[in-house]
Amino acid sequence: MALLRTEDLTVRFGALTAVDRVTLEIEPGTVHAIIGPNGAGKTTLFNAITGEVRPTSGRVFFLDRDITGLTVYQRAQLGIGRSFQRTNIFPNLTVFENVWLAAFARVRPSSLPRRVPRQRLAGVKDRVHEVLAEVGLTHRAHHRAAELSHGDQRLLEVAIALGLSPKLLMLDEPTAGLSPEETRRMMELIKQLAARYTILLIEHKIYLVMEVSQIISVMHFGRLIAQGPPEQIRTDPAVQEAYLGRR
Amino acid sequence: MVRLRPRLGPLTPWVLLGVALLVLPDLMRTTVATEVWIFAILALAFNLLLGYTGLLSFGQATFFGAGAYTAGLLLIHQRVHPLVALAAAALAGGLVAAVVGYLCIRRVGLYFIMLTFAFNLMAYFIVYQASSITGGVDGLPGVPRPPVNLYFVAWDIRPGVAYYLFVSLIFFLSALVLKRVVDSPLGLVFQAIRENEARAAALGYNTWAFKRLAFVSSGAFSGLAGALYGMLFGIVPIDTIYWVTSGNIVFMTLIGGTGSFFGPIIGAIFFIWLAETVSVRWERWPLIFGLVFVFVIFFFRGGFVEVWRRLRAVLPKSGRGVWPDYGPSKD
Amino acid sequence: MPDLAATVTIQLFNGLVVGMIYALIGIGLTLILGLLDIPNFAHGALYALGAYLLLQLLGLTGSFWLGLLIAPVVVFILSMLLERLLIRPLYPVGSNYVLLFTFAVSVIVQELIILVWGPVGFSVLPPSILAGSVELGLFSYPRYHIFVMLVSVAVILALWLLLERTRYGAIMRAGIENKTMVSALGIDVYRLFTLGFGLGAYLAALAGVLMAPIRGLMPYMGVDILPFAFVVVALGGLGNIIGAIAAGLIIGVTQSLTTQFWPQGSTITIFAVMAAILLIRPQGLFGAR
Secondary structure, eight states: OOSEEEEEEEEEETTEEEEEEEEEEEOTTOEEEEEOSTTSSHHHHHHHHHTSSOOSEEEEEETTEEOTTOOHHHHHHHTEEEEOSSOOOOTTSBHHHHHHHHHHHHHOOOOSOOOOOHHHHHHHHHHHHHHHHHHTOGGGTTSBGGGSOHHHHHHHHHHHHHHTOOSEEEEEOTTTTOOHHHHHHHHHHHHHHHTTSEEEEEOSOHHHHHHHOSEEEEEETTEEEEEEOHHHHHHOHHHHHHHHOOO | OOOSSSSOSOSHHHHHHHHHHHHHHHHSOHHHHHHHHHHHHHHHHHHIIIIITOOOOSOHHHHHHHHHHHHHHIIIIIOOOHHHHHHHHHHHHHHHHHHHHHHHTTSOHHHHHHHHHHHHHHHHHHHHHOHHHHOGGGOEEOOOOOOEEETTEEEOOOSHHHHHHHHHHHHHHHHHHHHHHHHSHHHHHHHHHHHHHHHHHHTTOOHHHHHHHHHHHHHHHHHHHHHHHHHHHTEEOGGGGOHHHHHHHHHHHHHHOTTSSSHHHHHHHHHHIIIIIIHHHOTTHHHHHHHHHHHHHHHOTTHHHHHHHHHHTTSOOOOOOSSOOOOOOOO | OHHHHHHHHHHHHHHHHHHHHHHHHHHHHHHHHHHHOSOOTTHHHHHHHHHHHHHHHHHHHOOHHHHHHHHHHHHHHHHHHHIIIIIGGGTTTOHHHHHHHHHHHHHHHHHHHHHHHOSSOBOOOOOGGGOSEEEETTEEEEHHHHHHHHHHHHHHHHHHHHHHHSHHHHHHHHHHHOHHHHHHTTOOHHHHHHHHHHHHHHHHHHHHHHHHHHHOBOTTHHHHHHHHHHHHHHHHOTTOHHHHHHHHHHHHHHHHHHHHHOTTTHHHHHHHHHHHHHHHOTTTTTOOO
């Protein structure tokens, strides 16, 4: 059973079709990458999956459940955890608090007053430490998120999504704006995470995508033009044309 | 609710607060001192919306007035126990806030502010027009201060000092409750909404529901303050629901400092001191208030608390952000 | 029922006159809102300032005409200075702070007015040429009211010409629609803000001057009129100038007629409508989006 499935997903903004009848299946336990030239609709696709954007037509299924009508927070509660292309953290809260909010949401996202057992709270704390250790931000745990370097903020960006213990981890250009060394670090992290999470990844750096993913979907002008394992995509003529233009 | 921090945070502010509570009646007239703590509750309640959840509501007087009139009417017509009046006022404030909040939250930014303002205006004119019930522009006179009967104790709160004690207790309890709320996971979620609402939603928090909760909580405490205010002067003036009062509440909270829990209390002290003490010597005291506010806007956006922190920065201290410290418990 | 007809017609006319003044205030406020993206809480104070400066000029020169001409211009200049020196530095800090600053300005101006002119109200008489009434068939109507109508129409026409037929106007309209674009075209957006704020303030002050002989002067007249200015803007659509005109007239007429026939309900209805519009149709009755 596919973890995530889209069916003819289309997102139109007025005259612009950002996502054009995209049908995708994400298998559990895989690293599935979405690539494509700028403006291909990748982030919009993400937004349609997480609910930030309403699709014009088509449907989204998560664990075989139609989530097309659900709000952003409802989808997050189902286990979709997402990081953003532009760093989207809680700047004045500490790194620890940033991740804590994600981990706590897993336990008690509702606003109705209810006691949380002390044990579960302790579990939340443990999860935060776990995640911080995994991404390598333990030493910055009590710093204000805004004070972090860009590279560390990108790590925090991923850490927050991890805090949700998501069933599906969606990473939107995690290496955006990172130095080569930081990019390496992020890639190592993703490889580590691949062992335990299903990852849907948008990336521009093709060599990384080739290295880390099992399946690659290529988008161009909103449409899915190719899909398959890295070696297949590498040699696909349609993909080459999309990136390099007609010869 | 469960706290992340086992204690109420550093003890110093609480000690200072206790000192202030004891000392204030010696520094100013007892009624004025009482008024200080009433507005302190109001400012703390408002800061729950502004400082913690990031909602600049321009209609806090709506809840303050709702509570004041509810309590006033119950006390006058039904001769209820003062604690019942307080509870009813809190309920009224909370209910009004639930309705107003539910509607205003549907919009953000400019529209949100204007909506809170519009509802305040509506409430004011309803009170103005329903003068047979509310006394209209002249206010609701004759609010009694019945004794507080608890088990075998009947505490007469009519003497100024007794009422000061009563209000101080209510204030202190309110402050304790509010501090627990903001130090709890709920408080952190509020702050998350302030910091980045979209991300909070992406984590699974129903941000609308949380904002409504912030409104209701803020409204309840504001209503409570309103009841205390009515009982203080024996009259509920229409000012309690006037939109200029809402503006004053915003002013005093900002002047005190929205980035700390205790800041708004300082703002309330400053405002009431100006309004009641300086006003005797100079009727144009709002001018000072306005000018101080301008000064704060330009130079000390963190309010008096920031002034204090900058002074303390002369001494070595650990560099923390402006916002309330929230770390792991030290168990 | 000639009496009822006469009463209704008079109230209608009154409503239109006051409505035109509301329209002027509303246009000013909506202009500032559209350009600077903030509700100008000082708008009422500027309105009051216009009226009080008229009083001052009347005292100095004895001429209403000079007051009508000069008072709004003075407010125009002062408010541009205010914007340039004190509001502009706040833009990078955040629109909330600009908003709060205008609120502070309203308090300060209010107190200054009382400081200078005292806490007691004043009445202002229209100039002798405009005193008295004109016979209009069924009833007689004050000349001054008709004058206000004509002046308001003239000003609104002039404004329309400015906005629709001049380059400055086009820039201003574009600025309301899309500031980034205007800036990208190389136009100094900040100067546009200053001008826009000044123009809005001018209209508010003019409204104050025109209203003075009708309602008199009171120190809190600014605070009193502000809510209505906001209703006009909400009803007409934030940033929508035509909408503000229509809304002003609607509010004026509604207020006038309901005060006559249902005094209790009038103001509440107005603000209920404002809330409803903001909730259901935020682009206002006349906005398109």
